[in-house]
Amino acid sequence: MKLVFCFSGKTPKGPIKEVLSDYQARISRYVPVEIIEAKTLKIQSRQGHHVLLSPDGKLMTSEAFAEFIGECMLSGKKHLFFYTGGPTGFDASITDAADLKLSLSCMTFNHQMIRTMLLEQVYRAFTILNNEPYHK
Helix, strand or coil: CEEEEEEECCCCCCHHHHHHHHHHHHHCCCCCEEEEEECCCCCCCCCCEEEEEEEEEEECCHHHHHHHHHHHHHCCCCEEEEEECECCECCHHHHHHCCEEEECCCCCCCHHHHHHHHHHHHHHHHHHHCCCHHHC
16 A cells, blocks of 8 residues: 655745655655645545545544554555645545545644644554554
8 A cells, every 4th residue: 555645735845844754754664655745636536545634524543543544554445645735725526535534633733734743643653553662
């Protein structure tokens, strides 16, 4: 399975870009990773499971999120897509096509920070699935 992170807008050079690159490299030890940065997000037409990050989405613990990723890997789907919107949210075509709406917090965060938080939680999920000490 390949993870595809679909981000609204570009990540500027600097600390956030460096952290994203670090987590991308860490996650790549487990599965292939692709990052799409687009001015206007579109739902990906490739076969897969589509997860939309939304403040009104489902809240999960890190362990439950790891279990979700593990189930996706076992499902046989080729891709797991994560979509993070910009300040204006998402187009209806993306929200309508999402298989899951996920919330990382009840609080509102800058869309650049959410990218970092998402990749960290994905990396944490893989360490949980592989019984590695990072989560503890």
